[in-house]
Amino acid sequence: MLVKIIREIRGLPRFSYLLALLTIFGLGAGFYRLYAGLGDTTNMSKVFPWGVWISFDLTTVALSGGAFTLAALVYIFHMHDLHPATRPTVLFGLLGYASVLVILFFDLGRWDRFWHFLVYPNINSALFEVSWCIAIYSTILVYEFSPVIVERFGNNKLLDFIKKLTVPMVIAGVTLSSMHQSSLGTLFIVMSPRLHPLWYSLLLPVFFLLSSIPAGISLIIIGSIVSDYLFGHSLSQRVIEKLGWLAPWVLGFYLALKLGELLVTEELELLFHSGIYSVLFLAELVIGVVIPMILFSIKKVRWSRTGSLVAALFVAAGIVFNRFNATWFAIKPLNGVIYTPSWLELALLVGVASGVLLVFTLISHYFPVFVETMPTKKHLQTEAASLEPAPTPTGD
Amino acid sequence: MTEHKYGFLIDASCCIDCRACLVACSVENNVPMKNTRIWIHDTGVMGEYPNLSRYSAPFHCMHCVDPSCVSACTVGALQQSREGIVIYDQDRCIGCRYCMYACPFEVPNFEWQERLALIIKCDLCTARLDEGGQPACAATCPTRAIQFGRRDEMLNLAYKRIQENPQRYVAHVYGEHENGGTSTFYISPVPFEQLGFPVTGQTESPAHFNRLVTHGTPTVAAGVAIGMAGIYLAIKRQAADNAAAAAEHARPEHKAEEE
Numbered sequence: 001m002l003v004k005i006i007r008e009i010r011g012l013p014r015f016s017y018l019l020a021l022l023t024i025f026g027l028g029a030g031f032y033r034l035y036a037g038l039g040d041t042t043n044m045s046k047v048f049p050w051g052v053w054i055s056f057d058l059t060t061v062a063l064s065g066g067a068f069t070l071a072a073l074v075y076i077f078h079m080h081d082l083h084p085a086t087r088p089t090v091l092f093g094l095l096g097y098a099s100v101l102v103i104l105f106f107d108l109g110r111w112d113r114f115w116h117f118l119v120y121p122n123i124n125s126a127l128f129e130v131s132w133c134i135a136i137y138s139t140i141l142v143y144e145f146s147p148v149i150v151e152r153f154g155n156n157k158l159l160d161f162i163k164k165l166t167v168p169m170v171i172a173g174v175t176l177s178s179m180h181q182s183s184l185g186t187l188f189i190v191m192s193p194r195l196h197p198l199w200y201s202l203l204l205p206v207f208f209l210l211s212s213i214p215a216g217i218s219l220i221i222i223g224s225i226v227s228d229y230l231f232g233h234s235l236s237q238r239v240i241e242k243l244g245w246l247a248p249w250v251l252g253f254y255l256a257l258k259l260g261e262l263l264v265t266e267e268l269e270l271l272f273h274s275g276i277y278s279v280l281f282l283a284e285l286v287i288g289v290v291i292p293m294i295l296f297s298i299k300k301v302r303w304s305r306t307g308s309l310v311a312a313l314f315v316a317a318g319i320v321f322n323r324f325n326a327t328w329f330a331i332k333p334l335n336g337v338i339y340t341p342s343w344l345e346l347a348l349l350v351g352v353a354s355g356v357l358l359v360f361t362l363i364s365h366y367f368p369v370f371v372e373t374m375p376t377k378k379h380l381q382t383e384a385a386s387l388e389p390a391p392t393p394t395g396d
Numbered sequence: 397m398t399e400h401k402y403g404f405l406i407d408a409s410c411c412i413d414c415r416a417c418l419v420a421c422s423v424e425n426n427v428p429m430k431n432t433r434i435w436i437h438d439t440g441v442m443g444e445y446p447n448l449s450r451y452s453a454p455f456h457c458m459h460c461v462d463p464s465c466v467s468a469c470t471v472g473a474l475q476q477s478r479e480g481i482v483i484y485d486q487d488r489c490i491g492c493r494y495c496m497y498a499c500p501f502e503v504p505n506f507e508w509q510e511r512l513a514l515i516i517k518c519d520l521c522t523a524r525l526d527e528g529g530q531p532a533c534a535a536t537c538p539t540r541a542i543q544f545g546r547r548d549e550m551l552n553l554a555y556k557r558i559q560e561n562p563q564r565y566v567a568h569v570y571g572e573h574e575n576g577g578t579s580t581f582y583i584s585p586v587p588f589e590q591l592g593f594p595v596t597g598q599t600e601s602p603a604h605f606n607r608l609v610t611h612g613t614p615t616v617a618a619g620v621a622i623g624m625a626g627i628y629l630a631i632k633r634q635a636a637d638n639a640a641a642a643a644e645h646a647r648p649e650h651k652a653e654e655e
Contacts, residue, residue: 037509037513044493046508049497050497078635108492109491109492109493109510110490112512113490114490116490117470120473121472122469122470122471123610124466124468124603125470126610128470129610131470171624174620178617179617186610190467190605191498192605193500193596202605
């Protein structure tokens, strides 16, 4: 038995050992925070009650937007040629949300009461809406991913039943996603005195929803190319090209709406006269919207792996920047207090992110996540090598 | 209907920064001094020697007419009572700290040092009010800088004092219109920015806009769901029509569809 376990562990890709170590370290830091309280372990304070954990949560939710975008494209818009991307994307979405829930747990002052949102509703609260939507949507993601697990154990009857309900479940999932992606923007509406006017807008829910679509798409593309290196599986360039083709439309609409909003509220001059805030805002738009919009409009770029990767990285960087701006950099400092995270706050983030990647590795190792993706050349070589008795080499 | 029965009038020209209100708050609510629900804002020493001056004023929950924190609170731990008091139910609170960001007056504080931490916020000494008394801070204040009474009376008194002594006060009753109106009114010899009061500049509570959006959510959600279902069915029907049309032409054509 023990020998078997050790053999299993040795069969895993090497980088998963490092991920496991980081996870243990990060969660250890997290449990220490539960023991010691938030004051001594984090740099959050009365004037900065939310720190980098919330910035991470909002960013991760946006980047996990690929799951609902893709589900809508494949099942509702009938773009079945994108189907190969669904399994890894849904799994990433699921794990992304799981990491957000774990971080939120450590963030709560009364973590022992995390379930209170289920029984004490406040229908006016954006955070209440977000909690509910994320809770239900995570369940739907589990459902959307369940065929992968069921397939492994070959229960065809159950599989048929699950597949029958797919479309209504996808519609529910897309609805809940658009609701919580936008509700995360609503979060800031009641905070208007604290958020810089360049970011504050009554359209924030729309901005957050719109930006989560290219963010999700970009992460599918990045994930595909990274998994080429890690797991030897990737999406075909045809799928990547099609996803890339969608991006400029949404990005363009988003840009027009953002600038239009500033024009209508007569805040356009803030764009150049707000010092560091102008720089942050313009950088966010140029890096995350303008550059990738141009790149993804070029056919040659979309058909090139490197080109798509670079353009997708710009989108992802832009979304990280945007969510960090809204939750951190563009929050007006009070009494000159500027927040920077403590090492423990960062350690928990690193730990949870590593844990998520580790679980992704394990699931894709044991379950048919990549069945429809293209095994790349390197993978075929390693497959051939693994037929020999030597331990499986991996491409890290 | 909420009545907004009670109100404070806090006169910065009377405050001597003795901090008796902090002690009273600490004793009444049985909390350590660092977790009191009232604290002091001050101007620091102003002017050139020998004409030095320094003003201060106690600061606590303003008990807004339309409180942002009540709108924000995830679990409804913050509520407005029928008498207009913003009360806090510490058995519900999950410590998410959204209220701290939502409050434009930076009032809610947090038990940063506790293992299971809660929010710190004035509840207007509800227990004392029920017995017909005054909040501990107002009852204690030796210079009557903190006055407590009916909200409309306090507002009238604020204007009366400014009118009777226009050279003593700036012509602004802080809290009358801030954040859409509150139940705590301040008058001061110096502009409120100098006292370190948050300048909200807003005469309507963001809670109002927040409700506009959150209450629209179910409608929008229904719209999205119906729209998605419609698109699904429309495309499906079109595909079926196309297939039928193709079948009518009856030319066996193999579409080489590969990955």
